[in-house]
Amino acid sequence: MRRALLLAFCTTLFAGCGEAQSNATDASVQSTAGARPFQVETVADFVSPWAMTFLPDGRMLVTEKAGQMLLVSADGRQRQPLGGIPPVMSEGQGGLMDVVLHPGFAQNRWVYFSYSEARGGGKGVVLARGVLSDGAAPALRDVQTLFRATPYVDGDGHFSGRIAFAPDGKLFFTNGERQKFTPAQDPKATLGKVLRLNDDGTPAAGNPLAAQGFHPAVWSYGHRNLLGIAFDASGNLWEQEMGPKGGDEVNLIVAGRNYGYPAASNGSHYDGRDIPDHRPGDGFEAPKVSWNPAISPAGLMIYSGKRWPQWRGDIFIGGLSSKALVRVDVDGTGARKGDQWPMGTRIREVEEGPDGSIWLLEDGQRGAEGKLLKLTPST
DSSP: OOHHHHHHHHHHHHSOOOOOOOSSEEEOOOOOOSOOSEEEEEEEEEESEEEEEEOTTSOEEEEETTTEEEEEOTTSSOEEEOBOOOOOOOSTTOSEEEEEEOTTHHHHOEEEEEEEEEETTEEEEEEEEEEEEOSSSOEEEEEEEEEEOSSOBSSSOOOEEEEEEOTTSOEEEEEOOTTOSGGGGOTTOOTTEEEEEOTTSSBOTTOTTGGGTSOTTEEEEOOSEEEEEEEOTTSOEEEEEEOSBSOEEEEEEOTTOBOOTTTOOSSBOTTSOBOOOOOTTSSSOOOSEEESSOOOEEEEEEOOOSSSGGGTTOEEEEETTTTEEEEEEEETTEEEEEEEEEOSSOEEEEEEOTTSOEEEEEOOTTTOEEEEEEEEEOO
16 A cells, blocks of 8 residues: 555544545434335244355255354254364354355355454454265365465454355455454455455455555455445445444445545444544545444345345345344445334344245344244235
């Protein structure tokens, strides 16, 4: 990063701030009035579930924060723990996190997952993959560590660890700033970044910031705690991240852009100190939608099914503190707040089922039960 940008960042971070307008949609937390357009079925129970993905045959893989990955039948009645999962550091916000299939899963059986570990006096997030072996004793075989976030630091928060494959097969991986603030703007760190990798975990060619001295895997930077990421049908990459006190965001991720944190945010520090809002001309990419008060977003799914054709292309996000399912209305590269349905429970994960139904995982928090919920249209 150029010296001038670093100086400007440091000056902005520690300076006071007046009232500034953002070009994002600042949507207050308001529940959608009227009956919910879906009915909810409880399918199964897990212990602090974190993420899920569907296999081609309709079965599911579900991760539990403490370090267990489960192979679950399509009806949720049968489950088998997978062998081969590496040891996991599950303190605080850490644990076994995301799970996705390789685009060529039908041929290679590769399952990608993320988890936190303690190593060398610090803690960090790891990207790994293994070959799914089915049968009486299912397991991930030939597990490989593909990428470790750098640097490893102390603390147990903001690991992020979300995974998404692009239409061209490149892998995108989110690294949170680990509650350390400044790594999000550090060109050598992968913390507070969206990374673009080959499917073997090496930095992909053509990443836009490598020539400026950034870590060669960095695609975008200036992020806080990135807890959802997905590509839409047009190949646009959408991301949501949990802001500080307020300022939760949905972002359209553009190669090489700086998303501002901690120099800009539509929220404030938890100790009450202000953070400058996003404003035109500040040099940062502003969120497409922001929430203040916070919704505490978790998971991100872009709907493509037939059950609710009016929602195709829209973003769905789970709400933790808001205990809600949140819909963001997407129009091309623009977005605005849609609906926010109260669910009465913390929602950790949102996925689309093979039949176009919407599946949710409750957040069991620290060792508590979390249900798997299936949503279908109201009759």
